[in-house]
Amino acid sequence: MNETVTLNAVDTPIGRLLVAATETGVAWVGFKDTPGARARATKRIGLPVVEDPERTATVVEKINAYFKGETLTFEAPIDWRLTTDVQRQVLTTLYEQIPYGKVVTYGDLGELSGTGVHAQAIGQVMGSNPIPIIVPCHRVVASNGLGGYSGGNGVEMKRWLLTLEGSIPATLDWNPDEGPQAP
Template sequence: MTELAAAFPVDAAELDRLRARLAGAAAGAGVLDVAYRTVDSPVGELLVAATERGLVRVAFAGEGWDAVLQALAARISPRVLEAPARLDGVARELAEYFEGRRHGFDVALDWQLSAGFRRTVLAHLATDVGYGSTASYAALAAAAGNPRAVRAVGTACATNPIPIVVPCHRIVRSDGGIGNYLGGPAAKATLLALERGQA
């Protein structure tokens, strides 16, 4: 493979053009079910993925992107392709958020990776806990209609497929402790500090 690569070198720009052509052809033929790209952020590089319905996944590097892409292929469709153009709006809104210029997201969301009570919790999270504020797991359980389901709320936050955009980082322990986070405690602290204007 190394000899072949040396015999037919392709620069990064050409590879990007080829990828864009492939993504365009796949979209035109209606065979691009899940598009993905990566974006830089203060909490590390993020993988973002979308279906035609909207943003379906935001993943931290620590989650293992190969595993994330395999899960998307298994749960949604095997037709997964790196197609950055479909996610330009998401990338722009995330950049604005990380620059402190955006306090909420307007991108369409595809909720198919969440169901039942978890989906209810995430819906409340997306609408009830505003930028720069926090709520406890217990408060979110009450808002979701089941005050005793604190542990289930923790599970919903831990399995949130669209972190940052659906802000599970705003949920903290009742004693004020930061609690767990899929992206790690340092990422959670960074996001909370950013929203408080301390980043």
């Protein structure tokens, strides 16, 4: 049987997320579910699309539970096909060793992953993470602050996710039912 990918969407406080899963596991999470985003994900993954809601059901359920504060880990099978060996090593370390509510600096993640990759390159790996939220690149911060974030509306998305997880204190206007507002 040829490999295929299934696309699904999940409504969250940060918007409608696009989830793509192969027979192996989750291969893609996108911050937008639009026809263009679906076309880009499908092209990047390079597999024919099939309707198979059961394939993404568990991941969608876990994403919903995450945003409700009901799950602290995803424990979802991951399809790393969109990563290089070094990216996979760094992202696997992040996925397996940095739990909900914790953060790690870019430099410390480079050391922890055993790759010897310096902080700036770790930032590039985080920016190319094809499975944000589930592989929590938002938990990687600079040694002197939040650092950057390429998902959603940028660093405000990172701040919102870290606030949701309790890694940073909420401001008076923070609302867990509403995602970050564009600046």
